[in-house]
Amino acid sequence: MSAELVAGRSQSEAAHRARVRAAEYARLLAGEREQVRRHEAGSAGERRVGALLAAMSAFGWTLLADRRWPGTKHANVDLLHVGPGGVLAIDVKAWAEPHVEGGRLFRGQEDASDDVDKVVRIAELAAESAGEVGLAPLEAVPVLVFAGRSLAPVQLGRAVLLGEQELVPWINRRGARLTAEQVAAVRTVLERDFPPYADASPVPVSVVTLPPVVPLLRPAVQDAEVEALFSVADVERSLLEGALVAPIEDWMTFLHPAQAKLVRQTRNGPARVRGPAGTGKTVIGLHRAAYLASTRPGRILCVSFVRTLPAVLAATFARLAPQHVDRVEFTGLHAWARRFLDARGVRHHVDLGAAETWFWRMWARVGRGSALAEVPVPPRYWWEEVQHVLKGRGLTEFEEYAALERVGRSTPLNRAQREAVWQLYTAYDVALREAGVHDAADLLLLALAELRREPLAEPYAAVVVDEVQDLSRAGVQLLHALGGDGPDGLLLIGDGQQAVYPGGFTLAEAGIDIRGRSTVLETNYRNASRVLEAALDVVSADAFRDLDDALEAGARRMAVARAGGSTTRVDARDAAHLDAALVQAVRDLTAGGASLGDCALLTTTTKDAGRYAGTLRRAGIPLLPLEDYAGVPCGRIKVGTIKRAKGLEFKHVFLPGLRAGGEAAVAGESEVASRERLEVARRELYVGMTRARDGLWLGYVG
Structure with a gap:
């Protein structure tokens, strides 16, 4: 069977399931609305919205209505909706003239931003509770629903504003972000931390409703009679759209509780997250960027040495936190440096092929017959020495090199040999300058010099760095200059055991102090045990340095x-x-x-x-x-x-x-x-x- 036929059949089956589920939703909604008509407590708008949500039990959702605000005696939370699409903290407003202007919510002429702040705070409390079982912070979404109105969804900071008619289709389009087991775990902690406010709630809620059995043949379904404001056809369309969206990876929305805690943690200076492969470091960095964007103003920079990774993370982030994509920048370090220099008008001409050609010419001229010939290493060793040890640090004085502990380099060099390396380095530097050519290290050194001359007019609120072990000292110093030493300004993520380039440095050498702000992850969530066992056998005998002075054993606790x-x-x-x-x-x-x-x-x-x-x-x-x-x-x-x-x-x-x-x-x-x-x-x-x-x-x- 061709791929086109398979895809067509899958879409037809998804449409069939959407029709059946929409019909069941219409049946349940009619029943919930009948209950509302007989119920006296609460406002009419809140009861009507509650009925819409309670009927979503057919889709795996549970409505927690009229709950007590944690830590208070009298404050209440209107609605918490828990299901496959996450946790929704919902406040219902029966306003006549709601509108957004200049990034603020107004009720007629009155500034109603406090109402937005209130529902955002409820969502944050729900995220803190659900973080105990691993819900990612941004999966608790604050929602303001305007009863009796049609209003297309509007993102206002963390909050979503929309009309009653658009509510259920919007929820369905979020798709299945949590499994049934994860939904149950989240619901349990929310029921504990948000107890019922009173004996009676505005909407009688059935906690458990069995999903409809999907028949083999297309059913002849008639929409139940409902009020004209709401269209069951919209539910059917939104269910189909949600089903056809590519599934979101589990790790995007559900973290281990320890990881969720790290994502929300405040640090009073540069911090580091490290640990073996598969322990979730990149995931934490992605969620950390989303959390920072949702809790503070300003731009967030996410950087990696790996050119492929930023594009993948940007696409993933767009599904994870679409409301913040315009404030979080994903880029490779060299790509950022190039754009920065272009914007400042700093001339640069990076030609990696020409640079290496000039190096080998200088090797033939001043290196081959020098004291380096007596060192038992292949010639390429000296190319790596110049690129990673010397230029990677931006060294310009020989005495710096003479006193340097060459982290990651095992072959000892005496002073005469280091002088020979310096002569080769100097000849290479002169050759590049005369040819008007820069190598990759020059790009970062130029950017660092320009940033120190004139800092950014609009600094980044935070910088998140992944695969930090593969950066040079100069590269990390550049990012440190961007993130600074303020609270949560710089987060370094990486693992020295995964360093794939020769040489290295220490964070202390780069002038970065992370004492008391370093976290080591020790649980592998990615690799199945047989895969991990085979991989660990490869490196278990090799000690390594992890951006500090201490040697760590290759066989790590995990x-x-x-x-x-x-x-x-x-x-x-x-x-x-x-x-x-x-x-x-x-x-x-x-x-x-x-x-x-x-x-x-x-x-x-x-x-x-x-x-x-x-x-x-x-x-x-x-x-x-x-x-x-x-x-x-x-x-x-x-x-x-x-x-x-x-x-x-x-x-x-x-x-x-x-x-x-x-x-x-x-x-x-x-x-x-x-x-x-x-x-x-x-x-x-x-x-x-x-x-x-x-x-x-x-x-x-x-």
């Missing part, structure tokens, strides 16, 4: 939340046989019901990514280059390098082209230098393996 999973190793005698095994493994996986859109093929080099992309294309397997992936679901396997996949996750990951027996030896390399290089390679493989949630395929060539 709890695993998900059991099972699968790891498959294929040892092929040559590349052709490995290609055949790879294609068959992909076909077997999809034949078993897996979606290609949930899979990724990752390699250590761009060249290998292109080679295996060709293998898949020749086999007729649809693919999407990882560099083009922007977080939008599609039915194609993602193909790219492990470095581009950092911060992402997939249900199934294929890692072909691995070398049996480990990486090849390099001529003239000492044991110390070899160990350093192989540790970086193992960390990179560990990153690739931990991108897999459920299934991992490892392809080796003998």
Whole structure:
């Protein structure tokens, strides 16, 4: 059956279910409204809106009406609505002339912003309660409903303003963000923390209503008779739209309670969240950005060294917190620096190919015959030394280098050898200046110098940095200058065990003090236990530094939340046989019901990514280059390098082209230098393996 026919059938079935559920909703609504007519308590508008919501029990929702405001004796909360779309704190207003002007709510000529603040506070209290069981803070939504009116939804800060007629369709379009089990857990804590205000509530609520059984044939359903203000056809359309929206990932809306607490926590200076792969660091950063945007004015900057990650996070954030997309900026660090320099009129000409060419010319001229020739490392070691140790720090005086502890570099260098490195560095710097060329490190150094000369006219309210372990010292100093040392200004997220570039630095060296504001995560929520076990075997023997002075053991303490999973190793005698095994493994996986859109093929080099992309294309397997992936679901396997996949996750990951027996030896390399290089390679493989949630395929060539 073709994909078009399958998609058409799925949409027809979704429409069929929407009709059945809308008919059941109409039946329940008629019953609820009859109860309202016989009920005396509460305002007419609140009773009518309550009936609309109570009838949504057919869709898995529960209405908590007339509840006590936590911590008070007499204040009450009109309506809390709990269901698949999250938690809605609803205040009903029977106003004649509500309107929004200049970002404020008015009732006629009267400023009614206090009413918005009140419902926002109720939502915040509900979020605090539900955070105990892991609800993400922004999934508690403040809503002002204007009874008896038709008003298209308007976002006013955190709050949503809309008319009575638009309420139920708007809720349905939120889709299924929580499972039935998660809804039950949230409802339990809200019932505890928001007890009934009085013996009788404005709307009699049936806590449990069985969903309708969907018949095989299309039912001949007649809409129940309801008041003209409300259209059951709108419910049917909104149910269908919600069903056809791509499902939102569970981790977007439901966090572990400890994670939810971190998202809301206030810190009085720069802070850090660290921990092994799969512990939810990127998720926390995403939710933290949404929370900060919802609780304070100003722009939020979310930065990563990985070019692929910002686009994916931006797309995810747009589904998580669409009301804040215009205030949260997702970008790669070098892309931000380039835009900043362009806006300031600072000239720059980054040409990575030309820069490396100039380096090797200077190596041939002043490096090859120097004291560096006696150090047992390959020539590329010196390119890395210049880029990551020297330029990554922005060093300009030799004595700084002479006294430097070269974090992450194992090969010792005496003073004469360091002087030779400095001479190579100086010659390279002069060559770039004369050629009018900049390398990637120059871009960050220029941006840092310009920012120190003239800070931003409109500073960021907060800066969230992901994959911080892959940044240079200068890069982190640039972000520190943007975020500052104020409360919640800078959040650094990362893990030294996932550093995939040579060299390193410490936060103290960068002038950033996080004492008392560092959190270590120790529970892996992503990887199934068999996948994680295989990945940890790769790095468990390698100690590492995590942006501080202490060495940490590779075998780290970690709890695993998900059991099972699968790891498959294929040892092929040559590349052709490995290609055949790879294609068959992909076909077997999809034949078993897996979606290609949930899979990724990752390699250590761009060249290998292109080679295996060709293998898949020749086999007729649809693919999407990882560099083009922007977080939008599609039915194609993602193909790219492990470095581009950092911060992402997939249900199934294929890692072909691995070398049996480990990486090849390099001529003239000492044991110390070899160990350093192989540790970086193992960390990179560990990153690739931990991108897999459920299934991992490892392809080796003998």
